[in-house]
Amino acid sequence: MSESDNYVLLMVGISKAFPGVQALDHVDFTLKKGEIHCLIGENGAGKSTLIKVLTGVDHPDSGTIILDGNEVQVKSPQHAQTLGISTVYQEINLCMNLSVAEDILLGREPRNKAGGIDLAKMNTEAADVLDRLLGIDIDVTKPLNSFTVAIQQMVAIARALYVSSAKILILDEPTSSLDANETQQLFKVMSKLKEDGVGIIFITHFIGQVYEISDRITVLRNGKLVGTFETASLSRLELITKMIGRSLDELEKMVKVKLDSSINAESEAILQAKGLGRAGAIAPFDLELHTGEVVGLAGLLGSGRTEIAALLFGSDKPDSGTITVNGKPVQDHSPLGSIKRGIALCPEDRKAAGIVDDLTVRENIMLAIQANRGWFNFLSTQEQYDLADRYIELLNIATPSPDQPVKNLSGGNQQKVILARWLAANPQVLILDEPTRGIDVGTKAEIQKLVLSLAEEGKACVFISSELEEVIRVCNRIAVLRERQKVAEFSGEIDEKTIMHAIAESES
């Protein structure tokens, strides 16, 4: 067997330009049989575009794709599937209102003799697929949107595996919404597929996972190939340096600005929640936010973190308890009311509740501030551009112009645009629900730094993240949630074990 037989995929000199951006510039990529190959880079590095070229969503301007020794032109995602290339995207592209079984078997439903869909067979088959491939046991007759994002992600993976006898499986940040257990489950599946000879392209922002599972790493930066490396021979430090093009020392400096938590203990409360709760969402809880502090919400997926954020912001109405802002009780629980009181929320689901994708970067940034000003008190064109320019610079948003539709930006930059929207509204309380999810190391550090500097300015932040390490690094005080209840609160020197213990207590 010659060396080239080992490669299931060769991509040579791939280039792709979008209006105003050279997304890929002569990038090479190879994938061996039975290999887990990590594709790594900061936001906008070109990872997503490379995948889109491989899966036929976008067509390359130049370059060749050689699959199993034959040159191919991938015409469409359907075509990619018939070629044996299956993808699970970062954002779940399944039908939320269909049942899990329908989603997995969509287009390949088993038929009964009359030619109709054999529901019973479909359900057993779907349950079998989930059990066999992922080892999860859920009610496959329930609609997909009744499950957590993590489960939805798993279903997406199950579908990708089921639909084609995949030679190549692409996982585009599948773990960004999974907790540690679920991630391990996924890794087991990946290892099994690897033994079966499937080539897996794994995109992730979690450096730890890269080292845990991958064989080789390809690093992209600004649409260019930095290099392909054996995972075993590349240290973490080297990897990060290659990714961001600057040394880790700088990064370390950036995150070491954390405030001394003791100063803020006696400062006055901006926001007080007393017995606040909503049946089925979160049990009544108390929470106080003081000027100049960062309060973390820690807990597993579905533990009630997002629900607390929604109640504080007023996007969900509480059915018990009170919120007091600056001593005044809140009557109207609505986003607009909250904006007027100086409370902002960066929601968890960037695509569905954050960006308005056809509007420009400028319009997205000005949305909340304009909603506060009302219909008629319109920002002048000059003010609009000043605002956009200011935040594009402040947050380092990579966009060719403020008039670019925000959908053309990479995920991390979209996240920054939403952050800009809320910073522009100049809130006293900023609630950030998973602001760093699916974001590269460099941007992550920038966002953490930003949160700390906001606190320094005397604002209060609520910081929600699945990464405990990050919560601990950023927060002065941490509220721990478990099964839709607030179970503990820690302040001062917090160590990871204490929190883990609080999170896990009832489960042992």
Add this chain to the structure above:
Amino acid sequence: MRMTKSSFTLRKVTESRLFFPLLAFALIMLADFLLIPGFFTFQTRDGNLYGSLIDIFRNGSIVALLAIGMTLVIATGGVDLSVGATMAIVASVAALLMNPYVLGKELSPQTLSLILDPHFTWQPLWVVLLVTLLVAIVCGLWNGLLVAYARIQPMVATLILMIAGRGIAQLITNGVRIQIFYEPYSIIGQGWFILPFSLYLVIIVYVLTWLFTRKTAVGMFIESVGINARSSFFSGISERRIKLLAYTFCGFCAGIAGLVASSNIRTSDANNIGWGLELDAILAVVIGGTSMTGGRFSILASIIGAIVMQAVTTSMYAIGVPAFALGAIKGVVVILVILLYSEQVKRFFQNIAAERKETQP
């Protein structure tokens, strides 16, 4: 300033929202030029301009007025099927207020004897205009409440008034077609000040709507709600109020269109006024490039869309297509226009523009 910095290039032109509606219009005009001798000739009578082109603008003005309102509704992700029925209601109310003979006994004999007098009106014109437009606004408000607050699907919600509206229009006039004799009212649809009066109406309504949507945040909020209602909600935009506004405004525009239509034929013909025009208005908006799923809109493009629709009708008549075949022909033309909008054709034009740019020194 930044806006003026952009230079005029072929690429800018093909990416403009107005490019395709204008291209469609130009193609139809070209066909007319080749096929119909004298299509572009103008006559002047009493200082006023007449001609086939003027006819297109005059006859297209009703759909253009409807399309202005419809654009905002469609941009929110909805649709308003009731504008034709609203026109009929407005026509009935207007006719009744100027010629109340159906009220019969309740009127004094003196009033009844004056009814055929072209200078007689029961209520002064300003009352007629005020009341009819208020009625139209109430119709729109009704739709808006159903859609935004009762959360009924726009198509179903507006279907209610579409069907009930013509019945209401009949009830108002007691099932009778009322003729309008009052002379000044006919100016709205038939007046001519060099150009047809209804054309000025379109321009005025357009300019006011443009100012209202683009010089305030309303236009951006409408687009934002149409693109992603949930993100808009999280940003503090009241989706309900925006939708209520759009439907109410659409009713208002339908009211003006109803005035023009009834003034044109000088009667309240509840069965025929505005019949089928809701679909013409929707098509005009689609030709104007606004997506039926909501989002970015251009009112001017919709107006051009309305003119394109009328140009097709007028041209077909001029060529000699019989009236009964018109629907079928219109369908073909609409398909052709929609094909022009397809991604493939768009890319084709953008590629041409891009190549030009590259070959330039």
